[in-house]
Amino acid sequence: MVKKKQKQKIVLPPALPPEISEDEIEVSDEDLQFVNENRDYAGFVSRLDTDTITRHVSRVADLEGDDLEAAYEKRLGRKSQQKQEEEVRLQVDPVDALPVKTLDGKLYYRTLSNTSEKSENGRDADDEKDDSGADKGIVRLTKAERRAKLKKSKKEAKKQGKELGKTEEVQETPQAAVLAKVKEDLTAEEVFENKKLKLAELGIALLADPESNIKTLKEMLQFCKDDHAIVKLALLSLLAVFKDIIPGYRIRLPTEKELEMKVSKDVKKLRYHESTLLSAYKVYLQKLMVLEKRSKYQHVAVRCICTLLEAAPHFNFCENLLGAVVENIGSSDDVIRKLCCATIKSLFTSEGKHGGQATVEAVRLIADHVKAHDCQLHPDSVEVLLSLSFDEDLGKAEEEDKENKFRNKKSKKRKNNEEPSQLQENDRKKSRKELLTKMREEVAADYKAAAFTTDVKEQKRMQSETLSAVFETYFRILKHTMLSTTDSPEANDNLVANATGAHPLLAPCLNGLGKFSHLIDLDYIGDLMNYLKKLAGGDTNSNSSSERSSKYLTVSERLQCCIVAFKVMKSNLDALNVDLQGFFVLLYNLILEYRPGRDQGEVLAEALKIMLCEDRQHDMQKAAAFVKRLATFSLCFGSAESMAALVTLKYLLQKNVKCRNLLENDAGGGSVSGFVAKYQPYASDPNLSGALASVLWELNLLCKHYHPAVSTMASSISSMSTSHNQVYLSSISPQQAFTDLSLERELLNPKYDIRKSNSKRKKGSSKMTGGIDSSLDTSSADEDELKKKLSDHFVLLRDFKENGRLRSELERTTLALQLYDEYKKQKKKMSKNDRK
């Protein structure tokens, strides 16, 4: 390592040499000759800074006691300044450049002092001295000087590198180049450190006292033009500063009129502060927008934008920020997308910060975004709309006002009828009353203007705008899906290939519709239902081509359409109790189309729950048809689906007493069979299936199911009697049943205990779902363990085999040996016998 700084030891001044007059010094001729030949060696003498040395010595030599101490203290102060000066000077370590030994026996170390730049350094040092003269405690350089100094140090480092190179050439050591580079790196590192420190300093100063140090914002902005790492740091530190500095109100720059007016000092200060803040902020934002395009800085820039938006959604330029965030909502980069979605969600939930205006903006921008991309976006972008919340009480307050107004009008009318008899007296009263009302109105208006709570009307307007934008998006997505599914049948193959990816936005759109269904205007509900029916493929009057194309929506999606339709209907029950015949037919057919690997069982379970298990009076034929079909369904698939179906079955049988005839062994249905005499298993309409004439023989088979839960459930169902009042109410919903028995849980809980799981279920489904989620997350870890265990197991098996084989060989050889021994014995005996 090259030592750059001299050791800061306070070296006592050397003892003065004894005074010898010049005459007495005898210089020998040989010495003279040597010196003349090698002027270089002694050249240093001429370069000695005799002034400083004498000063150094004399200053201290003459002083004594306290003065000495004072002198040393002063020297300390100057040392800290001269530190920077002396950085410039390099002292080459003895290791690198060997010292020279003169004939006198003295060692001369090479020193490099840049005489050319000494003057500049001198100037710098002077400046620094001036500053430090004013403030001795902390050496506070102004930014420009510090920068200049840094630049110079860089330059010097380079120069020194070159010079070193030159000198090294003379000495012919090859380490020089490497050394130079190392020095450069070190200087660069040091520079980096310095910059970081500087940033931190500025930041802290700003936070401590924003009003007076607002100028330093500009300096921090300067950092944004440097190299990669510094820019990132600068952006992030500016972000932290702005988050804290930004005031709680929108800054409005003073107009020209106001500028001309004479204002007090405080107001001037405030205006200056605001204007600098705003201009700095603007520059910062512009920088962010530019950097966002470049891939290197994208993450940092996006993070800055998001945090700014979250922290200060009310401030100026929030529209630009919002625009940038919404642009990135559909980006393919996961990190960026998640950041933006989280920001927008927090924006929606924290309406108090910005009074709703930002929500409206954001939703409008999202709607335009969806429109521009023609509904081909990542589902996250529409999912954020789910976190919107609408205040339903706004309308009620207005209605109350209206009522009051009516009452007032009525009372006024009555008063007016009474009044004509007493005109004169009432004149004065009237005028007084008018004055009073006028006053009240004025006061109310002033109060409204000053109050922070938003006007109810304003809120209503914003909400209706938001709602209209949200529903516009949803309906656009629905329409797009519809259009793409009813496309020309010639494009069959393409559509099949794109089936799964063609409607990425459909799922969150349906979820959103389900959530906000109670806010849809009655006019649109009919239209919406038609759309949903068409999407789910239920238009029976359509010709075969559209039927084929409607199958390009997956079964899960179609089920979800049905679910949403039911949710919408339920939330509008006060209007009319509508029986969604078409959707029941669809569900009836979709149950047949379900395939466990391809489709999501949870969606099916939810559909069963919502459509069948709710408290509704069902048509007997329809209920019976579903019962029969569910029983058949539960025979075909795994235990999870069976359980879900059986739970629904039990529920239906409990609710509809007549359907219990299916449990009787009465083929043909007897008296309760209704109009259709024979069961048609393939009928597409549940009402015409004639299921009341069938028998549930499937339950007998299910009683012998391999899964204990399924078999107990089946046997309990078959033991249900046809009497009217049955008291058992099952607390399990089909969804819970499905998730209980789904394969994932089975893998983790090999020992299934019904009692345990029942108690667990009663505790609450949230824990269960949490458990399932966590278990699903750890399933990947389990795979590795599983692999390891399996490999161990197989290794063990192989060892066993090896052992067995070796043992058998061993036995064979021992047997052979035994045989040989016996043979030998026999031979001996034989030979003995022969001899005898």
Next chain:
Amino acid sequence: MRPLDETETDAVFRKLHSFTGHNLKNIVENPSHEGPEPNPGRYCFRLHKNKVYYVSESLVKRATNISRKNLASLGTCIGKFTHGGSFHLTIQALNLLAANAKHKVWLKPTSEMSFLYGNHVLKGGLGRITDSISKNDGVVVFSMSDVPLGFGSAARSTQDCRKLDPNGIVVHHQADIGEYLRMEDEL
């Protein structure tokens, strides 16, 4: 007794279609297990004294043996032709219609009696209504326990019904099972 001619068939089917929609084919192609033949025959429509009857073919064959003035009725009467030539469905068609109805309305228990006396169905008495009913469709009226009570024509679509006030008419009464008692002589 004779089979229906073109215009008459047209009128009958049009009326039936407004109630059943595409389930009409179930009515027409219903296999009938009556009679000694092993193959199930079909049901058909026959006109006798201005009344239209829905009867199986095997029965028709046997009925041809009875003379015109002695024949009182055969199969199920579903409606009659007026002097002006228009066709009206009577209450005896209820079973056939209820089995194949597309548009249904369920009445609350409190308003069942009102309907059975011949009044129209008001929105306040409506328990449930199927979706996708359009104006002037044929609607079959049920009680909450799925007993068919009669039929009528829709005064307005389901969508409009949502916004209706509780005293608006939803279904115009055409026939109800109370007529078996009230108009015993006319049937």
